[in-house]
Amino acid sequence: MVYASRVQITVLRGREHECREIRELLDRPAGGALLLHGEPGAGRSALLAYAQRHAGGRALLAATGLPDEATLPFAGLQRLLDPVLDRAAALPGRQRQVLRCALAGEGCPEEDRLALSTAVLGLLTAVARNRPLLCTVDDLDLGDPPTARTLAFVARRLHHLPVTILLSAGSDTGVAGIRTHRLLPLEDRDSRSLLADRRPGPQPPAPVLAALTAIAAGNPQALADLADALTPAQWQGQEPLPGAPPPDGALARAYRSLLGRLPDDARRALLLAALAADLDADTLVRAIRSAGSSVEALAPAEAAGVVRVDAQGGVVFGRPLVRDMVGAAASRTELRAVHLLLADVLDAAGQRLPRALHRAAAADGPDPLLATELEAATADGVDDWATAATALTRAADLSDDPSLAVTRRVTAARYAWFAGDPDRARALLHAVAPAPVEPSTGAPPPSAQPAVTSVVGHADLLRGEMRLRCGAPPAALPTLLAAATALAETDRGSAMVALVRAGEAVCFSGEQYRYAEVARRMAALRRDGDPPQAQLMSTLVGGVAATLRGEHTGAGPLLRRAVVLGGRLTGAALTPTALSGAAVAGLLVAVDAPAHRLADRAVELARDRGELSLLPRTLELRAMTEYWLGRHATAIQSCQEGLRVARAGGQHTCAAVHLGLLAVLAAVRAERDTSLRYVAEMGEAVTPDSRPYALAQWALAVLDLVDARYADAADRLAALARAGTGRGQVLVQVMATPHLVEAATHDGRPAQARAALAVFDRWVGSTASPSRRALSARCHALLAPRGSAEADKQFRAALRLHPAGATFERARTELLFGRELRRSRRPRDARDYLHRARQTFTLLGAQLWAEQATTELRAAGESVGAPDRPAARLLTGQQLHIAYLVASGATNREIATAMFLSTRTVDHHLRNIFHRLGIRSRTELARVLG
Structure with a gap:
């Protein structure tokens, strides 16, 4: 026995809750017991060691269950109690005799089990008489069963004793009367921290950390084994990563030990189940029978917590890592035999x-x-x-x-x-050298073989696409251009795809001046009689290039043709990539409904085909079309799904775009905390001039606008692109122009507002979009002299042009028009617009905008309640009763009869109801009351 001294607590990564639970148990005046369950490598032993370090001045008794002694009754108990057997003299004679016989190997008859268990309890009580006692037994399930039963008896009787017992076991079998705790896999954040602890110094790139975290599946020992086994080149992402923890690591040894204790037929059946994980239950059952065994042979493995057998005979591994370890623990001969058996069984x-x-x-x-x-x-x-x-x-x-x-x-x-696994894709491409090109021409050297050039070109196309989506868009551009050059002669369709991706890289990075080169190369690939998909890509690139040059008159026909071509695609030409290109064209030419149909079809097609890598981009485009259609709620849903899929597939740049869009959507609705949270999630990796950076600045500018920080808002939006340089996010700036004009006008910068609006109007003039024309008219109204006929005309034109579904933007126009009328000393005229704006914002849940409308209404002479208060809190009981009758369709006369009132009294109450709720009609009342 040893005495523990208090030392500094070492926090185990991802086990803070368990450590706190252990400390609370140790801090109790009376004792208690806790049983920790967990797979090999989960950290059970580390937690028992943590308890020993934190035991304070407690006496310690510690033991570990040993498989070699599993058949020796009470062998584990003898090792645990051996340091304190000299205290057994204080036990009653009968108990002392039974304890001595059991620990000496003479056994313990069934009728003496109670006496033995009481003797062990008495011995621990005697040890704890001078100072509290901590007993830890690791791997309880691996030792002899009589020891486990005796310790369970003792652990249930510690409530009034200064004795604490901590046990650990690999199986999930609980012990009645003892509190148990299952060790769950580590969160990704804790997994990354553990890797950093294990291997200090420069940390690997984010994709490497993500891949290692996925391989280890939250198992601490797997993470430690991986960190120890990786070469420096693997650690820094310069060489492919292994697909599983090393076969000679501590975790693999633990599984070999675990599996080695199973009967031979159980191990064979378990290996069959591990290698046939993708097969149905009937096939697996046939395979196990062909091996001369049965599913029932897996009972020992199930008892050990390795697998679970369902009612149909299907075998379920608790964790994919367990299945990998079962295969890693088998010999090459065993693996080969099982694979051949499975091949014979399969049809x-x-x-x-x-x-x-x-x-x-x-x-x-x-x-x-x-x-x-x-x-x-x-x-x-x-x-x-x-x-x-x-x-x-x-x-x-x-x-x-x-x-x-x-x-x-x-x-x-x-x-x-x-399949959404870029790390695996990179590992497969690692041995394929990039395509060679002549420095002067950018073309393959004359000695290059066409077949080899084509293969390497396809490899570069994939490399470039992954760099574009996963974190290095500037590096993607030269790779994609090289791919287009290598594929131009052998696979013109793939070369065109490479150029479309190169154009995306240009736009994402904010280097629009480089799009001219993309357009020039695409024009060289164009041929008369091209199939629809090739025509779509070449037309799209031509239209985007003209748009970036500001030549909207020439861009419009090209982009509209791309939308039409996208709608005509069939057969093999109907791909998510082609549909996405057509949706981009639709957004640029402001045909929102067709663009939404194309983007939505691209999403569904990517889902149907299981092409997970294409989903984030298609969902981004669908969200953009939903924003312009005024469907903010569905746009948020599309972005949230896109963010989840992008993060799961390691597409960090796509994830940043979705975060930026979510920030903008929240900011437009004046949801400050939500918007700022999304901006914060984007982190410092978002570089200036990139699309995520521009979206974040747009969101922050809208929040500035909401808070009347007009100068800050205008400065942010004006800096999104730099005129004449071809740098920055021109397209994002154009989309944000209505906010820029509003901010600049309020800040007294009409010249800046007019310059931005001129660019916006050139684009709008090339479209037939009522929603864009409505926003343009609103901007012109803001720039017109206050109280002028021009302002009135433009505001009314904007309200006339707003599509029926664009309720939010219509309400913003009504709010701005009402504010203009009020400040022009026309409060009576202002109230109708402000009432409608307030009601719309309230129904849409845009609380802060509703409050602004309320403030304007009060300034216009209306006495209205806060829009966030429900009707039940704004009305008296009688008013509420009348309101519900009105909402149900009752007439004033019917209400008067039902409530024994005069119709004049009902009219009076109804006017007060409308006033208190800030509404103007019975229809609005029905909406307010739901």
């Missing part, structure tokens, strides 16, 4: 791909025929891009032709990208 016709995959996993060297079979199986069509990537990767490994192997590896990388 060659109906399950061609999984059968070929298992045959390939059993192959020891190059097998060109099997590689061809794998490739053909994926060509038949698959529902799972990740499985297809695995098949093509294995086909590349089995190929005896190096060029064919590279082609298959590049295709596998594309499939992995579709």
